[in-house]
Amino acid sequence: MTLIQLGETIRQRRQRLDIRQNDLADLAEIGLRTVIAVENGTGNPSFQTLTKIVEVLGLELNLTVKL
Template sequence: MFKFTIKKGVIMHFNEVFNIVKARRESLNVTQETLAQLSGVALRTLKQFESGKGNPTLQTLQKIGDALGLEVTVVVKNRELTHESSKDSF
């Protein structure tokens, strides 16, 4: 299984995500039209996404990932502020 992770504070440039999705689609010999049907994502949206012009929602990424056998993971970490750092920020 392929996996890509989006973490708060760690920027995975969307071009990397686009490239992963496109490479996976092509390795499976799946056309954009077929992926659109399998994922429930509009063909226009998929084409924009793969060309790097789109700004997909997490839900769209999940649909595409599910159709291609990719795992989409979002990790949000909460950093607790110390008393010292919180008083300095005001």
């Protein structure tokens, strides 16, 4: 999954839950600019940031490592 696809998934879930971007930022204890960047696929969020977002949205991270 690319950052753009990840951002779109997060945006769609947030919208389905009727949560505004600034409310997601508050609930996840991250900055609004971070939420916007993640949703636009322009940010490079840390694992910690992604974990906070997906917990608020009731999503699950599934990481695959390719060597």
